Amino acid sequence: MAHGYPFDPALDACALARALVGAHLTVRGTGGMIIETEAYARDDPASHSHHGPTSRNRSMFGPPGHAYVYRSYGIHLCLNVVGRPGEAVLIRALAPDTGMELMRQRRPAGPLCAGPGRLCQALDVQMTDDGRPFDGDALVVMARTGAPPGILTGPRIGLSRATDRLWRFGLAGMPGLSRAFPKQ
Template sequence: MAQNRTSPEEKLGKPIKRAFFARSVHEVAPDLIGATMLVNGVGGIIVELEAYHHTEPAAHSYNGPTPRNMVMFGPPGFIYVYRSYGIHWCINFVCEKEGSASAVLIRALQPTHGIPAMQRRRGLQDERSLCSGPGKLTEALAITHALNGLPLDAPPIALFARPRKVEVVTGLRIGLTKAVDLPWRYGLKDSKFVSKRF
């Protein structure tokens, strides 16, 4: 059994509304570390994510709007889902004012709710491996392109603010060939559930 686990019965923070995301992506990102993300009641604590801004070439929005990334150019507080390398889905939360086309990529969760469902979907038991990567967590939470464009404060998504202050660490984003020097990866200090150590 994984250590450093939060019980599902532990009190959740206040629900996060769309207005939460109408700020700089670099304000939203650290504030999401320690928050709880659920999809149809399944999910856990956000322990790792990356920020993307339209002014840097690693962002999908860098070259302007396309049918694929149109959600990023809309209002904040909506879901942007895309297929990575044609293999797995990735979930992003759109931030900043409409037209900014900035977002945070959710990279890892500490499972707390619906763990048996996650284990079944992922075909493994190890809780530390269930959501330790963007493709792993979307498989564990059954996230597909069907969620693209949906609001973050309505079913099937539920987001809850962290109930207490946490220590956030930063580092370089993972797996990029552009804008590799930007320390825009955020994580929960000493978490065993991140995709890669900081």
């Protein structure tokens, strides 16, 4: 049952990153509520898109509402939601609630979805998901309902450039964040 991609394609990366906090993500039947995101923009020294399109980052310049999946440190995969051209939002942590048993099989020990590499392992995200739409088929994202939650902000994790941009967003009061946020 496809329900389509719920977000305005015109949202800038930070607005999309904020909108995704509290949204719900499912990949082929496993997932949970998104509790931590990071925004990456076109004119952003820390973004893969900073030097323009390449074979690796081509999905970042593709249609909004599609996935950008890349390999990190030769080991892990990371999942992004593509926004405007050259912009994307990294999904950094979930509060897992769907397909718990399957996710625990894939990650028998340790945190299930706290960290971009861990959640990709728990959800069995593949490189073949790169460029795939969040259209409600294999990849499902549902906007949050109700009042806007308290959203924490902080510098993005693991970057050496553009550390002054507070483009990391988290759901206040949630356990399972990949790291603590600075005092607001």
